[in-house]
Amino acid sequence: xxxxxxxxxxxxxxxxxxxxxxxxxxxxxxxxxNIEMASTIIHLAGKAHDLKKTSNSDQxxxxxxxxxxxxxxxxxxxxxxxFITLSSVKAVADDLVGTLTEEHKPNPxxxxxxxxxxxxxxxxxxxxxxxxxxxxxxxxxxxxxGNKGNLNLLYSxxxxxxxxxxxxxxxxxxxxxxxxxxFIIKELIEREDIPSGVYNVADDEPISTNDIISIxxxxxxxxxxxxxxxxxxxxxxxxLGDLFRLPLTTERLNKLTESYVVSNRKIxxxxxxxxxxxxxxGLLKTFRSFQTNVQ
Numbered sequence: 167x168x169x170x171x172x173x174x175x176x177x178x179x180x181x182x183x184x185x186x187x188x189x190x191x192x193x194x195x196x197x198x199x200n201i202e203m204a205s206t207i208i209h210l211a212g213k214a215h216d217l218k219k220t221s222n223s224d225q226x227x228x229x230x231x232x233x234x235x236x237x238x239x240x241x242x243x244x245x246x247x248x249f250i251t252l253s254s255v256k257a258v259a260d261d262l263v264g265t266l267t268e269e270h271k272p273n274p275x276x277x278x279x280x281x282x283x284x285x286x287x288x289x290x291x292x293x294x295x296x297x298x299x300x301x302x303x304x305x306x307x308x309x310x311x312g313n314k315g316n317l318n319l320l321y322s323x324x325x326x327x328x329x330x331x332x333x334x335x336x337x338x339x340x341x342x343x344x345x346x347x348x349f350i351i352k353e354l355i356e357r358e359d360i361p362s363g364v365y366n367v368a369d370d371e372p373i374s375t376n377d378i379i380s381i382x383x384x385x386x387x388x389x390x391x392x393x394x395x396x397x398x399x400x401x402x403x404x405x406l407g408d409l410f411r412l413p414l415t416t417e418r419l420n421k422l423t424e425s426y427v428v429s430n431r432k433i434x435x436x437x438x439x440x441x442x443x444x445x446x447x448g449l450l451k452t453f454r455s456f457q458t459n460v461q
Contacts, residue, residue: 167189167190167191167203167204167205167206168181168185168189168190168191168204168205168206168207168208168355169191169193169201169203169204169206169207169208169246170182170190170191170192170193170208170210171192171193171208171209171210171211171233171237172209172210172211172212173190173192173193173194173210175210175211176308176310176312176313176344177210177252177308177344177347178210180310180344180347180348181208181210181348181351184348184352191203191204193211193237199236199237199240201240201241201244201246202244202245204244204246205245205246205247205248206246206247206248206249206250206355207237207240207241207244207246207248207249207250208250208251208351209234209237209238209249209250209251209252210251210252211229211233211237212229212230212233212234212252212282213225213226213228213229213230213278213281214278223277226277226278226280226281227277227280227281227284229281230278230281230282230284230285231281231282231284231285231288234251234285234288234289235285235288237251238251238288238289238292241298242292242295242298246298247297247298247299248298248299248300248301248354248355249289249298249299249300249301250301250303250351250354250355251285251289251301251302251303252303252305253282253283253285253286253302253303253304253364254278254279254282254304254305255304255305255306255366255426255428256274256276256278256279256282257272257274257279257280257282257283257286257304258270258271258272258273258274258279258283258304259272259273259274260274260275260276260279261275261424262425262426262427264427265427265428265429266366266426266427266428266429267366267429267431267432268304268363268364268365268366268432286302286364289302290302290364294362299354299358299360299362300362300363301354301360301362301363301365302363302364302365303347303350303351303365303367304364304365304366304367305342305347305366305367305368306339306340306341306342306366306367306368306426306428307339307341307342308341308342308343308344308347309341309342309343309344309448309449309452310343310344310345310448310451310452310455311344311451311452311454311455312455312456313344313452314456316421317378317452317453320375320378320379320382320422321382321453321456323379324379324382324383324386324388324390325382325386325456327388327391328391329391329392329393330375330376330379330390330391330392330393331393331395331400332375332395332400332419332422332423333376333392333393333394333395334394334395334396334397334400335375335397335400335422335423336374336376337374337375337423337424337425338372338373338374338425338427339372339373339374339375339424339425339426339427340368340369340372340373340426340427340428340430341368341369341373341445341448341449342367342368342369343369343441343443343445343448343449343451343452344448345442345443345448345451346367346369346441346442346443346448347367349441349442349443350365350367350433350437353437353439360436360437361436365432365433365436366428366429366430366432366433367428367430367433368428368429368430369430369441369443369444369445369448370430370434370441370444370445371444371445372425372427372428373445373449375422375423376392378449379392380392381446381449381450381453382449382453384450385449385450385453385454385456385457386453386457400414400419401416401419404416404418404419
């Protein structure tokens with residue numbers, strides 16, 4: 167039996183769909199932490215990164231740090247054997263040069279990242295009782311059917327037949343398919359030979375924003391329209407956006423064109439199996455699920 171927090175989120179719903187509702191005990195808001203019947207704890211509940219910057223910073227620590235402490239303490243006192251929690255690559259770095267590995271020294275800037283890191287440190291500070299296993303997973307941006315997330319803006323541009331004007335910017339980003347994440351969780355639950363620890367989670371290959379645009383177009387049976395407007399012009403327009411509150415700002419431009427490559431070598435070595443989904447297949451599956459929602 168799996169005790170699950172965060173069951174209403176995208177990952178939580180995917181876990182319930184995969185393992186079956188009959189094998190899940192869900193923690194609902196206001197419920198007591200009653201995990202006596204569970205052999206596995208999957209802790210997903212958390213406050214997501216607020217892109218609009220309207221959240222009270224205390225909420226990050228209340229949910230991401232303190233709730234994690236309570237759930238983990240309950241696990242230590244229970245008969246459950248496996249604890250899996252989702253942290254984030256942003257617990258380590260908001261901006262990145264090179265490739266992120268588990269050996270990277272954490273230096274988060276946002277309250278979201280700091281609160282996730284504090285939860286990690288608490289878990290790692292505790293001695294794991296014999297017979298128990300503890301896994302901290304750090305996924306990058308998770309994609310999957312129905313979960314638009316940060317891909318929504320790009321998809322709306324492609325679905326309207328508009329050209330993508332940032333083709334001159336060459337970047338590489340790691341993403342994480344929900345299918346690959348569920349596969350990893352399943353392996354961690356079913357096998358006893360995977361060591362406890364912290365693991366980055368990402369698809370095998372990083373991808374450029376231009377390639378994402380092309381895959382979006384392919385999912386709609388369109389030809390991609392990618393313009394390579396001069397970088398200097400785009401950066402100037404972004405600065406105007408900062409001044410006049412236009413859709414394209416310097417911050418948004420950086421988010422759309424930055425590189426953030428995450429190594430999955432440690433988790434793949436521990437599992438010793440190929441992931442079931444390539445990044446292109448996973449993205450096609452994701453984007454095709456959007457089509458029914460396009461007006």
